[in-house]
Amino acid sequence: MTGNRLRNLLVAAAVLTTAMLTTSCAPPPPAPRLVTPAGAVERTDGLVIDGERIADRAAYESAQAEGRLTLYSGYSALPEDAVTAAFTEDTGIPVDLVRLSSNRLYERISAEKPAGRLGADVVRISDPGFVDGLSRQGVFRPYTPPTADHLRADVRFDGGRYYRTFNPIYTFGYNTLVVEPGTEPRSWHDLTDPRWAGSLGIAQAGAGGSALALTRFQRERLGDDFLRAYAANDTRIFDAVGAELDGIARGEVSVGTVVVSSVNIARAENAPVQFVIPADGLTTYDYYTGVAADAPHRAAAELFMNWTMSIRGQSVFSQIGEYPVRTDVPTPVVLGTPLPDPDSPLVFRASTTAAREYAADDLAFWNAQFGYNE
CATH class of the missing domain: 3.40.190.10 (Periplasmic binding protein-like II)
Incomplete structure (x- = not known):
């Protein structure tokens, strides 16, 4: 360890210790919200967010009746938690998250699917080879979200079985x-x-x-x-x-x-x-999302896909710091720094x-x- 680095670490430790002593009786301030709440959410006639229809009445009521969904995800824990929290706030549908690194997730799904034990409603995974392999195993079923509009090229795959949904x-x-x-x-x-x-x-x-x-x-x-x-x-x-x-x-x-x-x-x-x-x-790299072929909560899974491909869902990804796949959603600005155009x-x-x-x-x-x- 260099002298400069050791000095910096010691200074950082001293600052941290002082801060702990002076604030030990006060709770830490809450972390700032990275994702702004939706401007307007209407649930009386289906689900409409900021003027965009996410689901009609029948579809939304079916998702509400199912009550929740299970997401198998290889996405990093911090941003996935932010995304699913925004989805639940917007829709009222809780998400049960099973999160593993994409290679471990691929192994788990490949073991669960043939045994008839796959519990996922929605699968999110990176790596074209992984998602193609899962699709060949019959993990996904075709679905076209009504919100899938203004998309970049190379977003819809395998007849709509899965979609590129954002790019970290x-x-x-x-x-x-x-x-x-x-x-x-x-x-x-x-x-x-x-x-x-x-x-x-x-x-x-x-x-x-x-x-x-x-x-x-x-x-x-x-x-x-x-x-x-x-x-x-x-x-x-x-x-x-x-x-x-x-x-x-x-x-x-x-x-x-x-x-x-x-x-x-x-x-x-x-x-x-x-x-x-x-x-x-x-x-940048692709993250793919699709509805599971045997989703126990199919209506909730489809609602999740609708929200994901909507302006609202894509804006959530952009606010977190991912490239959206819609052309009508702005490129991210992160910590005051505009990211390069994709x-x-x-x-x-x-x-x-x-x-x-x-x-x-x-x-x-x-x-x-x-x-x-x-």
Whole structure:
């Protein structure tokens, strides 16, 4: 540990201790709301949010009668909690969440489906290979949300069995208490500088679509030598990007790969983390959502899809810090920073075909460079 880093940690600990002593008798202030409430929700004749019809009377009453739904999700815990809370506030329908990393979720569904034990009403997962595999297993059923309008290209898949519903942004970030102001890395290649050796993190590439999307971006845009140098910089490997963000916030590593929405939510909870829009670009990756073929709460599942594809649902994703898939919903502004337009040259998104084509080779290359065997 460098002297500067040790000094920063000691200062941070002293500040924290003082704050705890001076506020020990007062409750902590509530975290600010990232998602603004809907302007107007009408439930007398179906469900209408801010003038947009989400469901007609029969569909909404059926969902209300079912009373709840179960969501199987590979989405990161912090943003998924924010999304499902907004859905429940808008619709009155609670969500029972089963959350695992996308690779673990794929394994669980692949075991439950053939045994007739799949309890999901809705499935949300990243990685084109995973979602295609689940669709081939008959996990989804076709459904066309009436709100699926003004969509970008490449959103509806397999006859409407599943949809690309938003795109998280993957970049790198740092601990604001450990990294001194003015010394922050500004590009990916900055991270290969020896001064970050031993304080650099990354999530293992097999964690799901997010990590593989990052690997594809790094290999295609930055080159294989970049990944070799990153791996050689005494880099700590985390099992998932959520665990890595926790490690950055705790100061276990100073800098590492992060998802913008998770940083946004962590900052709202006073975590000392910040993201960077690198000069050499960033990547985005797909999250897919579909109604389960054997959904026990089918009407509630369809309502969830309607809300997800609506202006309101897509605005929730944008407020959290994800790219929406509707063209009539603004690009996110996160922590006062406008994110690049998704069509900007700065933003890399592998096509679903390329993501599937290169997945096995990218994973093998990443594992070889980092000496990782799960």
